[in-house]
Amino acid sequence: MQKMSKIKKDTCRFILSLDIGGANTKVSLLKLDLEEYIKKSEDNLISSYKNILSSSTHVYSDIQFFPFWDRKTEDFNHVLKEIKTEIEKIITDDNNNRLQPNYHVVVTVTAELSDAFYTKKEGIVTICDSLRKVFNESEVRFINVHGNFIKITDAIEDYLSVSASNWVSTSLVLGEREKLGILLDMGSTTLDLIPIKDGIPVTIGKNDVDRLLNYELFYTGILRPPVSTVAYNVPFRNSLCPMSFEEFALMADVYLILGEISEEQYTCDTVDGRGKDLQNCYARLSRIICGDPDMITREELDQIAHDLYIKQKELVKDAITRAIDKFIRRFIVPKSRLRFNITGLGAKILLEPALKELGIKEKQIFICELSEIEHIVSTAICLGVVYLKSLVDHFLYERDALIKKEQNDNVKEE
Amino acid sequence: MQKMSKIKKDTCRFILSLDIGGANTKVSLLKLDLEEYIKKSEDNLISSYKNILSSSTHVYSDIQFFPFWDRKTEDFNHVLKEIKTEIEKIITDDNNNRLQPNYHVVVTVTAELSDAFYTKKEGIVTICDSLRKVFNESEVRFINVHGNFIKITDAIEDYLSVSASNWVSTSLVLGEREKLGILLDMGSTTLDLIPIKDGIPVTIGKNDVDRLLNYELFYTGILRPPVSTVAYNVPFRNSLCPMSFEEFALMADVYLILGEISEEQYTCDTVDGRGKDLQNCYARLSRIICGDPDMITREELDQIAHDLYIKQKELVKDAITRAIDKFIRRFIVPKSRLRFNITGLGAKILLEPALKELGIKEKQIFICELSEIEHIVSTAICLGVVYLKSLVDHFLYERDALIKKEQNDNVKEE
Known part of the structure; x- marks a missing residue:
């Protein structure tokens, strides 16, 4: 029983999600107590985005205005520093100053398309440099267009796979509810048209050019088009x-x-x-x-x-x-x-x-109606939820393995 | 004979033309010696834009960048002051410092359409204020959409008649060559389609809205359209x-x-x-x-x-x-x-x-081919030519009247 108590410690997870666009960086901080989550969903231990979304606490959200085309792109780390200061204060308050602030950082980017950067590669590299300067690199993950989370070094290596990835998490979370059809997400600037089959996005285009060509992205929105x-x-x-x-x-x-x-x-x-x-x-x-x-x-x-x-x-x-x-x-x-x-x-x-x-x-x-603030930072929230699910799945997997091992040990002891 | 000598004095005319657009103010300084002009064109005393254009000297041209939407509109007089300083130096040099710099100022405006101004009226009033502060008001004339030159007070009174008047002088000068047809002038931003009959523009629209509606203005150009x-x-x-x-x-x-x-x-x-x-x-x-x-x-x-x-x-x-x-x-x-x-x-x-x-x-x-610089300041040049023609016509009229009077006097004396 000693061993079980170990995994009960510090089962809270904080996820800082950053949706880094050309003009705004949208921020969301989610909190989920893994143990609590599992207790509540005892009947159905298969994790789902829906369950995780409803079980996690949306601790904080923010929008930072940083128009890359109008600033020195290297200065982006000042924005990140501000975000860091703010959320570390929140996390420290939350755990009554007992622990060092501990959190994961997940990132989705579209800013690389801004003409502040000559190429998308230049954009991804610049943003990665800023992230490295501010956060603990080992805690940072990018979502790629295949729905996987990859490290900064891999994001730079395969920069096209993380470019324009802002539709991925939303379509995973919202698509889950859908057996067969199209998810239409129209915001201020663009319309995403995501084909969904068996709850999974089955897009053809994996970069913006191919998404435009395949009518999975259509560039018009409710606010910004002249x-x-x-x-x-x-x-x-x-x-x-x-x-x-x-x-x-x-x-x-x-x-x-x-x-x-x-x-x-x-x-x-x-x-x-x-x-x-x-x-x-x-x-x-x-x-x-x-x-x-x-x-x-x-x-x-x-x-x-x-x-x-x-x-x-x-x-x-x-x-x-x-x-x-x-x-x-x-x-x-x-x-x-x-x-x-x-x-x-x-x-x-x-x-x-x-x-x-x-x-x-x-x-x-x-x-699918969201509250106003959820609308604006919805991509960041969904990104956090997708990452949380991967943590939950991992946690469940380890927990099961541990329980099985303990059962085996018990059998042996008996 | 005493009287005749009077009109020989100071027959040089300097015309400063200002084409005040939303982003740039284009400047042209033309010089014409009325007496010389008349001597040269003795055979055909009917003045024409073509003759005046070929007889006048294009002393100076310039483009001043002043994007109204990006500056304090009241600061426009600083631009005008710079122009004034420059051209007065040129004129003084030209007459070997013998005379006070003497010149007419003619103005055409499109800047009032800039969204720096809430209404066109506000635009015209602001620009007139700047002109008044810098130049001798009695020498300033606006061209209106009927091809007439009016004073600042009248321009403010009838601000719509001087708004978007930049096509008028060009179509008068270039249309003169044309009996029946359409003058097409496509620049960086717009295409003017001016119907011409017997050498005179016969447009229906007298403001930009009506010009758009009547396909006399079409808003696309070679450089600026996204x-x-x-x-x-x-x-x-x-x-x-x-x-x-x-x-x-x-x-x-x-x-x-x-x-x-x-x-x-x-x-x-x-x-x-x-x-x-x-x-x-x-x-x-x-x-x-x-x-x-x-x-x-x-x-x-x-x-x-x-x-x-x-x-x-x-x-x-x-x-x-x-x-x-x-x-x-x-x-x-x-x-x-x-x-x-x-x-x-x-x-x-x-x-x-x-x-x-x-x-x-x-x-x-x-x-109708123009040199590169003429292209860019062509409206300002044409504006100067149109005003010069009105001066020439007036000069010829007065000269004829004087000659007739002298002949009459001579007859009486005899």
């Missing part, structure tokens, strides 16, 4: 008016005008540095046809906003149609059997109506 | 690859790759702050499908660049077709009788092939 990338013209005074290509307004302005998002949900910067209030959104939108708020009425701008929404929906419908066609051809299933898990800021705004217009039945659509 | 505003996808590995909307590459990168422009002609900023060399242009273009220069070959990028050129040409062809249709309906002339004066950086690159593909005959197309 309206000039969604349409060439808008209806205006009984005519179609060609637009300016200048970055005068974003889709965030459009959705705020349409009442689909709040000012709080407008989390990206405005293009003119002015406020996110309705009046300024209207002013920005008026400039896309070289007008100003004096020249164009709100009713006219409402119509323009609605039309831009329709046009973005058409783009999204086209992408979804291609993703469905690919899926049906690959797995030889009728469209009516497909299930669609939709999530992200765009789930209700764009994905649900788009799917319905494509003839998808209500019963095939499942909305 | 490629994501020209197409939604590009051919790649036997497929069509949807693009990222991020501002990863401009059409300037495309045309440099295609060998259509030189690094010197790439006069706008690069999006990543790197060089304008071929290698960096390729790198930027590779990012539009989320790649990098390691992942995508130059041959593939050449194909993408060519396709983007084709797609921009299609957009331009569509705009020209609509402009032609409008013209034909308005003036009831067959398409075969229309003449096309084409100018600007895009004349040979895009406009000429676009027109030919639209079935326009070679003999209907006239290319």
Whole structure:
């Protein structure tokens, strides 16, 4: 019995997840007591993301603004240091200062695509250098596009396998609930279209280029696309008016005008540095046809906003149609059997109506709703959960081995 | 004879023209000796822009970078002060320090559209304030969209008539050569499509919104449009690859790759702050499908660049077709009788092939070639020429009146 007590010590695990994007680094700190988790789920010892997500505590989350293209990329370690200081304080408080703060660091990156870096390789190497300077290298793992966790040295070696890996953990966690279908995750910037079979993502593309080519990634979102990338013209005074290509307004302005998002949900910067209030959104939108708020009425701008929404929906419908066609051809299933898990800021705004217009039945659509903060750091949370599952699985494996060994020993002693 | 000698004094005129855009203020200083001009053109005393352009001396030109959206707009007078200092030195040198520097200031503006200003009115007022602080207000004139020169107070009063007036002087000067047709001026940012009848611009739109609606302004150019505003996808590995909307590459990168422009002609900023060399242009273009220069070959990028050129040409062809249709309906002339004066950086690159593909005959197309610096400050030069013509006309009118009066006096004396 001596031996059993050993594994009861320090069964708490803290996971710091970093979702390092080109503009923001999203941070999540999860805590799971392995022993508690196992006690609670005695009936069903097979670990699942769902169980782990509901059993772990989301201790802390944060967003650090660090636009790589606008800073010295080497300075990224200052951001990491701040994060480190903050979470070590939290962990130390949590264990009543009894122990050294102990935690794992898991990382997913998309920042390497930023044009701050000449190549993706340069991006991964720079970020790894910063991570090494700040954290204990042996505790740092990158998730790769195959869903495995690899060390920093391996991440540098196989930099393409960790590039643009932000969709992996989300699709593992959310896909688990799905037998057969497509996970659609539309955020501020992009739409992920992840084919799922037997709860596992079965994507073809393993880098962004191939994901674009295979309609597993579609580059449009609810907030950041300039309206000039969604349409060439808008209806205006009984005519179609060609637009300016200048970055005068974003889709965030459009959705705020349409009442689909709040000012709080407008989390990206405005293009003119002015406020996110309705009046300024209207002013920005008026400039896309070289007008100003004096020249164009709100009713006219409402119509323009609605039309831009329709046009973005058409783009999204086209992408979804291609993703469905690919899926049906690959797995030889009728469209009516497909299930669609939709999530992200765009789930209700764009994905649900788009799917319905494509003839998808209500019963095939499942909305995965997250709280606002979960939305924003959802990738970081999912990343933590995926890593926790690997720890739990390992813990269970070792525990079973130990129990078996003890039983064997007992048998021998008897 | 005493009286005649009076008008011989100080017949030199200096015109400082300012083309105040959102990012750059383009400066041109023209000099014309009225007496000399009249002597030379004795045979044909009817002044023409062409004669004035060839008789005047282009003393000085300059481009001042002042991105209104990135600065305190009130600081614009510092730019004007620098210009003032420079040109007054030139004028004083020119007249051997004998006279006070004497010159007219003529202004055309597009900067009011910048989202540095909440409304166009705010833009015009701010710019007028700066002009007043620096120059002698009585010498300053704005050109309005009707081709008239108005004082600062009137410009503020009727701010819409001076907004986006940069096409007016160019179309007056270049249109003069044209009996019936369309002047196409494609620069770094926009394409002007100006209907001309009997040498005079007969545009319908008098502000940018109406010009867009009437296809007299089309917002695409050779340098500044992000490629994501020209197409939604590009051919790649036997497929069509949807693009990222991020501002990863401009059409300037495309045309440099295609060998259509030189690094010197790439006069706008690069999006990543790197060089304008071929290698960096390729790198930027590779990012539009989320790649990098390691992942995508130059041959593939050449194909993408060519396709983007084709797609921009299609957009331009569509705009020209609509402009032609409008013209034909308005003036009831067959398409075969229309003449096309084409100018600007895009004349040979895009406009000429676009027109030919639209079935326009070679003999209907006239290319107006300018030297490189003339290209860039062409609006400022044309503005100066238009103002000079009004001075010449006034001078001729007064001279004729004086001569007649003297003849009458002589008759009486006799």
